[in-house]
Amino acid sequence: xxxxxxRMNRYFAILVALLCFCSTGAQVVTSIGEENMKIxxxxxKQEAKQVTPKEQLPEVDxxxxxxxxxxxxQLFIKKKDWSNAESFIVKAIQAEPSNGNNSLLLSNLAxxxxxxxxxxxxxxxxxxxxxMTPNAVTLLMNRASLLVxxxxxxxxxxxxxxxxxxxxxxxxxxFNHGMISLERQxxxxxxxxxxxxxxxxxxxxxxxxxxxFMHKALGxxxxxxxxxxxxxxxxxxxSLLGNRADCYLMQRKxxxxxxxxxxxxxxxxxxxxxxxxxxxxxxxxxxxxxAKRDVQLAIDxxxxxxxxxxxxxxxx
Numbered sequence: 188x189x190x191x192x193x194r195m196n197r198y199f200a201i202l203v204a205l206l207c208f209c210s211t212g213a214q215v216v217t218s219i220g221e222e223n224m225k226i227x228x229x230x231x232k233q234e235a236k237q238v239t240p241k242e243q244l245p246e247v248d249x250x251x252x253x254x255x256x257x258x259x260x261q262l263f264i265k266k267k268d269w270s271n272a273e274s275f276i277v278k279a280i281q282a283e284p285s286n287g288n289n290s291l292l293l294s295n296l297a298x299x300x301x302x303x304x305x306x307x308x309x310x311x312x313x314x315x316x317x318x319m320t321p322n323a324v325t326l327l328m329n330r331a332s333l334l335v336x337x338x339x340x341x342x343x344x345x346x347x348x349x350x351x352x353x354x355x356x357x358x359x360x361x362f363n364h365g366m367i368s369l370e371r372q373x374x375x376x377x378x379x380x381x382x383x384x385x386x387x388x389x390x391x392x393x394x395x396x397x398x399x400f401m402h403k404a405l406g407x408x409x410x411x412x413x414x415x416x417x418x419x420x421x422x423x424x425x426s427l428l429g430n431r432a433d434c435y436l437m438q439r440k441x442x443x444x445x446x447x448x449x450x451x452x453x454x455x456x457x458x459x460x461x462x463x464x465x466x467x468x469x470x471x472x473x474x475x476x477x478a479k480r481d482v483q484l485a486i487d488x489x490x491x492x493x494x495x496x497x498x499x500x501x502x503x
Contacts, residue, residue: 251283252282253279253282256275256276256278256282257276257292259275260275260276269299270303272299273300276295276296280296287319290319290323293315294312294313294316294325294329296312297312297330297333298329306333306337309333310330310333310334317330324353324357324360328347330346331346331360335363340370344367344368347363347364347367356387362380362393362394364376365378365397374401377397378401381398381401392418392422395414395417396427399413403415406437408435408437409434411434415431425455428451429447429448429461432447432448432451432461432464432468441468445468448461448464448465452465459485462484462485462488463481463482463490463494463495466481466499470499478498479499482495482498
């Protein structure tokens with residue numbers, strides 16, 4: 188492989204780190220909705236039932252200002268009116284600062300703030316929620332994904348590791364921990380994570396996805412293709428098809444690469460990376476004019492011009 192080939196290979200390897208966070212919805216647990224906003228309530232009885240003091244349940248006044256604010260927040264969440272939803276959650280917490288349900292409210296508040304781009308405020312509220320409920324797996328997953336967004340990979344990795352200790356079967360956390368390790372060039376830890384996933388679940392698609400990215404990053408393109416193909420058979424995505432096409436190109440399997448690129452472009456014709464792959468494919472086929480057109484398409488769809496134009500300079 189020439190020096191230029193190696194340099195281009197490094198360019199495409201950069202995508203592996205990004206795929207950790209965009210190739211599967213499993214990696215980010217940030218859903219908010221009515222089911223996450225509901226707070227357990229014990230309605231007041233019309234007639235008191237005779238029970239012993241030990242059996243007596245504490246009454247919760249669901250007509251209080253606190254619950255009125257929570258109900259209002261839920262209505263605005265349904266409408267995706269994040270600003271008003273945020274406002275009413277804050278009002279609820281201020282109305283009853285010591286309410287035990289505030290961990291849940293803080294979690295939803297943080298997620299709503301993320302949707303508005305208020306990432307630092309969101310992190311602060313995830314932290315406060317976890318101070319109240321330190322072993323809440325969903326909260327840890329939410330905070331970890333936000334830390335990734337903030338490029339705090341070491342702290343995110345620590346959260347994912349904590350989740351795995353609390354729940355060894357939590358595949359998403361172990362997958363993300365492995366992908367962060369791969370980004371930090373710790374292939375041994377990444378491999379251990381993915382193989383442990385297979386030990387728990389021999390048919391794990393996430394484990395095969397992780398191993399596919401790992402082998403691609405290490406330049407083991409045949410093995411990467413094998414693992415990615417296992418995932419694509421069950422659940423094809425644009426990014427998976429793009430990555431397998433890249434591996435096929437590195438193996439000079441041009442027809443297979445072409446098929447993956449075309450299938451991916453049918454799903455997402457606005458993905459600049461796919462045009463860059465097709466430019467490489469056309470370059471390898473000595474179709475230089477077509478390669479030039481695809482390089483321009485890649486640039487038009489957001490690919491760095493210097494990176495894209497290097498395709499035209501790579502020797503066959």
